[in-house]
Amino acid sequence: MAFDFLVPVDDKLVAHCELLPAQALGNKIHKHTDRKGLPVLANASFAIIGVNESRNAFEKKAETLNLFEVRRQLYKLMVGNWNSTIVDLGDIHAGEAVADTYFVVKEIVAELIEEDVVAIIIGATQDITYPSYRAFDGLRNMVNLVAVDSRFDFGDANELISSHSYLSKIIADKPNNLFNFSNIGYQSYFCAQEEIDLMEHLFFDAYRLGEISANITLAEPILRNANIVSVDLRSIKASEISMSENFSPNGFTGKEICAIARYAGISDKVNIFGIYEGENTPQSFQLTAQIIWYFIEGHNYRVKESPLVKSEDFTKFIVPTDEEDLIFHKSNLTNRWWVEVPTILAAHNKSNIPALLSCMEQDYFDACNQIIPERWFKAYKKGFN
Numbered sequence: 253m254a255f256d257f258l259v260p261v262d263d264k265l266v267a268h269c270e271l272l273p274a275q276a277l278g279n280k281i282h283k284h285t286d287r288k289g290l291p292v293l294a295n296a297s298f299a300i301i302g303v304n305e306s307r308n309a310f311e312k313k314a315e316t317l318n319l320f321e322v323r324r325q326l327y328k329l330m331v332g333n334w335n336s337t338i339v340d341l342g343d344i345h346a347g348e349a350v351a352d353t354y355f356v357v358k359e360i361v362a363e364l365i366e367e368d369v370v371a372i373i374i375g376a377t378q379d380i381t382y383p384s385y386r387a388f389d390g391l392r393n394m395v396n397l398v399a400v401d402s403r404f405d406f407g408d409a410n411e412l413i414s415s416h417s418y419l420s421k422i423i424a425d426k427p428n429n430l431f432n433f434s435n436i437g438y439q440s441y442f443c444a445q446e447e448i449d450l451m452e453h454l455f456f457d458a459y460r461l462g463e464i465s466a467n468i469t470l471a472e473p474i475l476r477n478a479n480i481v482s483v484d485l486r487s488i489k490a491s492e493i494s495m496s497e498n499f500s501p502n503g504f505t506g507k508e509i510c511a512i513a514r515y516a517g518i519s520d521k522v523n524i525f526g527i528y529e530g531e532n533t534p535q536s537f538q539l540t541a542q543i544i545w546y547f548i549e550g551h552n553y554r555v556k557e558s559p560l561v562k563s564e565d566f567t568k569f570i571v572p573t574d575e576e577d578l579i580f581h582k583s584n585l586t587n588r589w590w591v592e593v594p595t596i597l598a599a600h601n602k603s604n605i606p607a608l609l610s611c612m613e614q615d616y617f618d619a620c621n622q623i624i625p626e627r628w629f630k631a632y633k634k635g636f637n
Contacts, residue, residue, distance in 0.1 A: 254355075254356050254359035254360045254363070255290060255341075255360060255363070257344060257345075257347075257356045258284060258290065258301075258341050258342045258343065258344060258360070259342050259343045259344070259345055260283075260284045260285050260286050260342045261283045261284055261285055261323065261340055261342050262320055263285070263286060264320075265278075265320060265323055265324060265327070266283060266285055268324065268327070269327055272327065272328060273330075275330050275331055276327060276328060276329065276330060276331070277326060277327050277328070277329050277330070277331055277338070277545075278326075278327025278328065280331050280338065281300070281327070281338045281339065281340050282296075282337070282338070282339045282340070283339075283340045283342075284339075284340060284341050284342040290341065291339040291340075291341070292339075293339065293364070293367050293369055294367075295337055296337045296338070296339045296367075296369050297336035297337050297338065297369065297370060297551065298336060298337075298338045298339070298369065298370050298371075298372055298548060298551070299338075299339050299340075299341050299364050299369050299370070299371055299372065300326075300338065300339070300340040300341065300372045300374070300544075301341050301342070301343070301344060301357075301360065301361075301371060301372070301373050301374070302317075302319040302322075302323075302342065302343035302344065302373075302374045302375075303343070303344045303353070303357060303373060303374070303375040303376065303380050304316050304317055304319060304343060304344070304345055304346060304376055305344070305345075305346045305347075305350065305353040305375070305376060305377065305380065306346075306376040306377045307346065307350050308350055308377060308379045308418075309376070309377045309379075311498055313376060313377070315532060316376065317374075317375075317376040317530055317532065318532045318537070319343055319374060321532070321537045322374055322530070322537050322540050322541060323340070324537070325537045325538050325540070325541035326540075326541035326544055326545070328541075329541060329542070329545050332545075332548070332549050332552065333552070334548065334549070334552045335552065336548060336551060336552060338548070339369075341360070344356050344357060344360070353383075354380075354382065354383035354386075355383070357373075357380060357383040357384060357387075358383040358384070358386045358387045358389075359387075361373075361383070361384050361387035361524060362387040362388075362389075362391065364523075365387060365388065365391055365392075365523050365524075366391065370522065370523060370524070370525065370551065371384070371523065371524045371525070371526075372525050372526075372527075372544055372547065372548075373524065373525070373526040373527070373528075374526075374527055374530075374540065374544075375526055375527070375528045376528070376529075376530075377528055377529060378399075378401075378405065378418060378482060378484050378526075378528040378529055379418040380526060380528060381397070381399070381418050381419075381422075381480065381482040381526055381528070382418040382421055382422060384480060384482075384524050384526060385397065385422050385429070385430070385480060386425075387524070388429050388479070389427060389429065392429065392479070393429055394429065394431035395429045395430055395431060395479045395480065396431055396432045396433075396434070396477050396478050396479050396480070396521070397422070397430060397432070397433050397434070397478065397479070397480045397482065398433075398434045398435075398436060398474060398475055398478040398480070398481050398482070398516075399419075399433070399434070399435050399436070399481075399482045399483075399484065400436045400437055400481070400482070400483045400484065400487050400504075400509070400512055401435055401436075401437060401438065401482070401483075401484040401486075401487050402437060402438060402439045402442050402461070402484070402486060402487045402500060402503060403438065403439075403442045403443060403484075404419065404435060404438060404443055404447045404448075404450075404451065404458070405417050405418060405419040405420075405484075406419055406420050406447050406450065407420055419433070423454075432455075432456065432457070432477070432634075433454075433456045433457075434456065434457040434458070434459075434474050434478070435451070435456070435457070435458045435459065436459050436464055436471055436474060436475075436512065437459065437460070437461045437464055437487045437503070437504060438458055438459070438460055438461065439460070439461050439500070439502060439503075440460065442500075455630040455631075455633050455634045456630075457474065457627060457630065459471075459474070461487075461502065461503065461504070464504075464508070464512075465504070465505075465508060468508055468511050468512070469612070470612070471511075471512050471515050472515045472518070472588075472610075472612075473588075473589075473610035473611050473612055473627075474610075475512070475515045475516045475518075475519050475522070476515075476518075476519045476521070476588070476610040477519070477521060477609070477610050478516065478519055478521060478522050479521055479522065479523050479524070480522070480523065480524045480526070481516045481522055481524070481525050481526070482526045482528065483509070483512075483513070483525075483526065483527045483528065483543065484528055484529050485527065485528065485529045485530050485531075485536065485539075485540070486498055486499055486500070486503075486529050487503050487504055487509070488503045488504050488505075488506070488509055488539070489501060489502055489503035489504065489505065490503070492504075492505055492506045492535065492539065493506070493530075493531070493533070493535050493536050493539050494530075494531040494533045494535060494536050495533075496531050496533075498529070498531070499531075506539055506542070509539070509543060510542055510543055510546040511546070513525075513543045513544075513546040513547040513550065514546040514547065514549055514550035515550060516547055516550060517546065517547040517548060517549060517550020517551040517552075517553075517554070518550040518551070518553055518554055518555075519550075519554070520554045520555070520556045525547050527540055527543055527544070555585065555586055557583055557585060557586065557588075558608065559581035559583070559590060559608070560606070560608065563581075565583065565584050565585055566581045566582060566583055566584060567581070567582045567584060568580070568581055569581075569582065569616060571616070571619040571620055573619060573622055573624060574622060575624060576594070578591055578592075578619045578624075578628070579591065579592040579606070580592075580611070580615075580616045580619070581608075582613075582616075587613075588610070589610070589611045589612055589613055589615065589616060590608045590609065590610055590611060591608070591609050591611045591615065591616075591619075591625065591628055592606040592607070592608060592609075593606060593607040593608070593609050593628065593631045593632055594606065594632065607631075609627060609628055609631050611625060611627065611628070615627075615628070
């Protein structure tokens with residue numbers, strides 16, 4: 253059983269929790285320990301997993317990620333006004349081969365998905381996104397992946413679309429469960445024009461750092477449809493997290509990345525939230541812990557709603573355009589917006605019910621001015637689930 257490969261939380265960390273206030277997260281999280289074994293998953297909302305595998309890193313790691321310190325910072329934080337049950341399953345250490353580590357990650361995450369437990373993965377390198385994605389095999393046909401990243405990760409400079417890159421592998425490997433990929437925060441000088449063109453060709457969504465920083469709420473509808481959120485901490489500016497050469501002077505601020513994490517938590521579709529590429533610095537440990545805190549905070553404000561399930565809770569708007577009538581729905585409870593995508597996409601949703609694309613109020617206003625929302629156009633072209 254894959255769970256047998258999980259290494260318990262360090263006893264020193266468990267002892268440290270006894271010195272923390274009763275309201276600290278460390279005293280509320282059910283931990284995998286040597287003495288008590290694995291915590292029960294029943295009724296759990298979140299499961300924290302550390303993955304210390306870095307052999308496929310593009311920039312080779314000089315040292316292993318200090319998961320002890322990440323946890324120490326997380327455990328020190330105070331619990332919010334939450335009803336969630338959180339378990340810490342411990343760590344997955346590097347297997348004999350990278351494929352062995354991937355297998356364990358895939359099996360454990362698949363079990364968590366089946367148990368309706370959200371996996372929070374703290375990984376040394378972002379290629380762990382690949383086995384997390386493969387966990388959906390046999391469970392879900394259409395998976396939406398959102399990466400918070402300064403690059404697209406299609407491949408290295410010598411091999412633009414590399415089979416060794418995790419995103420290229422996700423796109424190329426069978427079974428192909430990927431329905432949509434969205435990037436939040438790419439920086440143009442890190443991305444070859446061919447990569448940007450490929451994103452357009454595949455009808456994937458990409459949002460530049462400046463675009464999101466100017467209006468952080470743009471991230472919300474993108475994350476609302478995500479099943480997997482993969483955060484590369486190198487998308488954060490160096491002064492906020494680490495002065496390592498692997499980090500750029502430009503990037504998200506700590507406040508912005510925490511807002512993005514909160515939006516990810518609010519999404520009622522996110523099954524996996526991964527944080528990768530951290531450095532062994534105090535700022536990195538603290539910010540990683542705070543990102544996790546905000547994700548959990550967002551989860552506690554989740555509202556499961558759909559205009560196709562309970563239409564009386566929504567206001568419907570029909571906008572005639574030169575293309576066709578666009579049908580928008582606005583929630584009377586949360587003020588969130590959706591737009592219908594024609595049933596030409598029924599092959600994906602297996603029904604004659606229109607598919608829904610999350611959007612913003614501005615998309616409705618643009619449609620009223622005969623400006624078709626770009627995300628709707630891309631969804632129309634390839635289908636949307």
